[in-house]
Amino acid sequence: MFRNQYDTDVTTWSPAGRLFQVEYAMEAVKQGSAAIGLRSKSHVVLACVNKANNELSSHQKKIFKVDDHIGVAIAGLTADGRVLSRYMRSECINYSFTYESPLPVGRLVVQLADKAQVCTQRSWKRPYGVGLLVAGLDESGAHLYYNCPSGNYFEYQAFAIGSRSQAAKTYLERKFETFLDSSRDDLVKHALIAIRETLQGETLKSSICTIAVVGVGEAFHTLDQETVQQMINAFEIVVEDEPPAADPGTSAGEGGAAAEGVSPPEEGAAPMEI
Amino acid sequence: MTKEHANWSPYDNNGGSCVAIAGADYCVVAADTRMSTGYNVLTRDYSKICKLADKAVLASSGFQADIKALQKHLAARHLIYQHQHNKQMSCPAVAQLLSNTLYYKRFFPYYAFNVLSGLDSEGKGCVFTYDAVGSYERVGYSAQGSGSTLIMPFLDNQLKSPSPLLLPAQDAVTPLSESEAIDLVKTVFASATERDIYTGDRLEVVVLNADGIRREYMELRKD
Numbered sequence: 001m002f003r004n005q006y007d008t009d010v011t012t013w014s015p016a017g018r019l020f021q022v023e024y025a026m027e028a029v030k031q032g033s034a035a036i037g038l039r040s041k042s043h044v045v046l047a048c049v050n051k052a053n054n055e056l057s058s059h060q061k062k063i064f065k066v067d068d069h070i071g072v073a074i075a076g077l078t079a080d081g082r083v084l085s086r087y088m089r090s091e092c093i094n095y096s097f098t099y100e101s102p103l104p105v106g107r108l109v110v111q112l113a114d115k116a117q118v119c120t121q122r123s124w125k126r127p128y129g130v131g132l133l134v135a136g137l138d139e140s141g142a143h144l145y146y147n148c149p150s151g152n153y154f155e156y157q158a159f160a161i162g163s164r165s166q167a168a169k170t171y172l173e174r175k176f177e178t179f180l181d182s183s184r185d186d187l188v189k190h191a192l193i194a195i196r197e198t199l200q201g202e203t204l205k206s207s208i209c210t211i212a213v214v215g216v217g218e219a220f221h222t223l224d225q226e227t228v229q230q231m232i233n234a235f236e237i238v239v240e241d242e243p244p245a246a247d248p249g250t251s252a253g254e255g256g257a258a259a260e261g262v263s264p265p266e267e268g269a270a271p272m273e274i
Numbered sequence: 275m276t277k278e279h280a281n282w283s284p285y286d287n288n289g290g291s292c293v294a295i296a297g298a299d300y301c302v303v304a305a306d307t308r309m310s311t312g313y314n315v316l317t318r319d320y321s322k323i324c325k326l327a328d329k330a331v332l333a334s335s336g337f338q339a340d341i342k343a344l345q346k347h348l349a350a351r352h353l354i355y356q357h358q359h360n361k362q363m364s365c366p367a368v369a370q371l372l373s374n375t376l377y378y379k380r381f382f383p384y385y386a387f388n389v390l391s392g393l394d395s396e397g398k399g400c401v402f403t404y405d406a407v408g409s410y411e412r413v414g415y416s417a418q419g420s421g422s423t424l425i426m427p428f429l430d431n432q433l434k435s436p437s438p439l440l441l442p443a444q445d446a447v448t449p450l451s452e453s454e455a456i457d458l459v460k461t462v463f464a465s466a467t468e469r470d471i472y473t474g475d476r477l478e479v480v481v482l483n484a485d486g487i488r489r490e491y492m493e494l495r496k497d
Contacts, residue, residue, distance in 0.1 A: 065357070086357075089353075089354070089357050090354075093350050093353050093354065094350075096350075097346055097350050
């Protein structure tokens with residue numbers, strides 16, 4: 001994007017009626033690594049790509065539990081995402097304390113959206129540079145929302161944000177009509193396939209993705225690496241480097257660097273992969 | 275020139291007694307289920323025992339409205355802790371949090387007489403006893419509430435826990451087995467029910483050990 005006039009302040013309109021700073025904030029979301037959400041009548045699945053910057057560092061946490069019935073996946077400035085997650089957790093705790101019942105997801109996303117809007121109308125603030133996929137369950141069923149830095153929010157059957165998310169969105173658009181009545185495991189499988197679409201050829205391993213589920217009778221939680229790897233193995237037809245993964249002991253390590261021990265011979269051939 | 279006194283008090287005493295005993299690898303907490311005000315019984319079926327964390331159980335006697343508020347406050351703080359640390363609070367951690375929470379309202383106290391109990395990080399039973407403003411101490415056993423003056427001397431006689439101030443440090447936990455401790459607690463409450471009008475109806479016993487948490491009930495005299 002070329003430099004524009006009228007983009008110095010968030011509180012300055014362009015003659016075309018645009019707020020460039022807000023649009024730049026949405027660009028930040030597109031730069032972050034992919035996050036995907038999809039839902040059925042009774043479950044919502046969040047998935048994200050967890051790429052560590054280098055082999056030595058651990059990967060960034062992009063999926064946060066907000067309450068037993070709500071979780072969020074972020075893309076963009078993860079620091080902003082952490083702060084917003086803390087806000088959401090606090091709102092859920094305060095609501096439960098006052099009303100002794102879980103905060104309805106729709107209310108939470110409105111509060112989040114209003115909070116984001118404030119930053120688009122104060123000269124001393126900047127918009128949050130993070131997009132949030134909010135997954136939750138309440139009395140009216142399972143919900144997936146997307147909150148933008150602009151303060152807008154939309155409800156989705158399935159959505160993907162972040163870099164190379166268009167590939168995932170194309171897959172989701174093809175399959176979304178089956179999601180409503182899908183089983184929980186099928187939903188997770190679709191999420192994994194959608195994640196694989198964003199990887200553009202790179203092998204899908206449980207060490208580079210994180211999956212979280214919330215559903216009727218199932219509190220929000222992240223699936224552990226072993227379970228995810230088993231699900232990947234179940235639908236991956238031909239994958240040469242999967243057999244060494246049969247020793248779950250080594251792949252149990254949460255740090256991204258631990259994954260190197262799983263399949264060294266193949267990984268050595270393509271050092272550029274990580 | 276006599277001072278004018280308030281004709282309304284923000285506090286009330288809902289009566290009842292709480293007891294806890296720490297064992298080598300278990301912890302027994304018991305409280306009666308009678309809730310009263312003045313000479314009247316409000317209900318025969320109110321639990322004074324609240325689980326705050328996997329290994330920490332709070333039993334409180336006193337003003338139940340304050341106690342309910344205190345429990346909710348602690349539960350919310352525990353949720354925040356779990357979000358930040360990705361694990362449950364240990365019993366000693368809850369003990370310190372409870373003390374700080376009580377002292378925070380030093381000048382308008384929670385009318386709550388607490389006994390916190392559970393398993394420490396080594397799996398040994400621990401019991402912490404409190405006053406209304408947060409002063410606390412780890413002990414081998416404790417009783418609080420309207421029947422505490424009847425119960426405590428009997429526990430002293432049966433359990434004879436050494437002072438935590440002694441050197442070399444001695445184990446405060448009782449050598450009794452889990453079932454012996456439960457029987458002791460039932461005996462103690464049956465006796466307290468005889469003479470304390472605010473204690474009775476039903477006894478709720480909660481036992482924490484390596485297998486988890488379990489609950490038992492025993493009928494008490496209803497007069």
